[in-house]
Amino acid sequence: VRARALEAQEQLDLAWNAYVAANRIGARPFNPDAYDEYVNQIMAAFPSAPDGDQEPLAKDVVLIVGSPRTGSTLLERILDAHSEAQGLGEISLGGELLQHLPSDGQKPWFSRARNLSAAVQNKLRDLYLSPVRELAPNVTKRVDKNLTNLARIGLLGQLLPGATALVCQREPIPCGLSCFVQDLSTAGFPWSSQPDHIRRALQAQTRLCLHWLETTPLRTIDVQYEAFVGEGEAAQRKLIDQLGLDWDPACASFFLPRGRGTTTSSYAQVQQPMHASANQAGEKWGERLKLFG
Numbered sequence: 001v002r003a004r005a006l007e008a009q010e011q012l013d014l015a016w017n018a019y020v021a022a023n024r025i026g027a028r029p030f031n032p033d034a035y036d037e038y039v040n041q042i043m044a045a046f047p048s049a050p051d052g053d054q055e056p057l058a059k060d061v062v063l064i065v066g067s068p069r070t071g072s073t074l075l076e077r078i079l080d081a082h083s084e085a086q087g088l089g090e091i092s093l094g095g096e097l098l099q100h101l102p103s104d105g106q107k108p109w110f111s112r113a114r115n116l117s118a119a120v121q122n123k124l125r126d127l128y129l130s131p132v133r134e135l136a137p138n139v140t141k142r143v144d145k146n147l148t149n150l151a152r153i154g155l156l157g158q159l160l161p162g163a164t165a166l167v168c169q170r171e172p173i174p175c176g177l178s179c180f181v182q183d184l185s186t187a188g189f190p191w192s193s194q195p196d197h198i199r200r201a202l203q204a205q206t207r208l209c210l211h212w213l214e215t216t217p218l219r220t221i222d223v224q225y226e227a228f229v230g231e232g233e234a235a236q237r238k239l240i241d242q243l244g245l246d247w248d249p250a251c252a253s254f255f256l257p258r259g260r261g262t263t264t265s266s267y268a269q270v271q272q273p274m275h276a277s278a279n280q281a282g283e284k285w286g287e288r289l290k291l292f293g
Helices: 002-008 012-024 032-045 072-080 093-100 118-135 147-159 172-181 195-215 225-231 233-242 249-253 276-280 283-292
Strands: 061-066 085-087 141-144 164-169 219-224
Touching (some): 002 012, 061 072, 061 195, 072 085, 072 141, 072 225, 118 147, 147 195, 164 195, 195 219, 195 283, 219 233, 225 233, 233 249
Parallel strands (some): 085 141, 164 219
């Protein structure tokens, strides 16, 4: 709060120091090299899409994945405004599936999630789809905005044929700055307290985004934040069309209060219309921006 107040008063040196101090509170250990290796191992475990054509059993599912502060909440709000879609928030079903993978000694989850038997796939698919459809019974698109599913796209591609993943990306410097000045949960994002850790984590996540876009374990749509915000309603219309829905004018007024509220760090931003000026919001920090690039 103090950092934001100082920033609003243009006392940028004091504001920066306050952000640094605030990020030290609750900071958790983070090893960038270990995180890089974790991402490398996931990509090695899922080098290509599942073999063969699969029946589109989950074409009603839309996954929103990527790094924090890449427009994921914005996308969910736009889709949730559509009469045929419902945003489910940051549900944990994707992560809970890992508890039901076949056991194999001390092997990590991604080593146990490749080439699952049909019986295991059916079990896991039901564990995900049944509660998702119960949460949103009367729509044709159900939107799961748990960003940590980015690591699990290879697994979800086996279980949810026909689903679509919106892969959110943003330029690294504004994304890194935004992560630093927001109160992200260090439990979910232990890398979010230091600029260098933020930079390394975002680089690793970008590699993972590109891997899924290239290998397409399920249908993917690349959503670049700067372009999406800059194009305004035209980008919204294109997205709705890509998801096979007719345009709903309510999507253009996504910022109006309706239904489930927003509880993420993007709360303030999604209470207002999209505007391209968001792309230049961090320029005032000058040389400090290099910490994230």
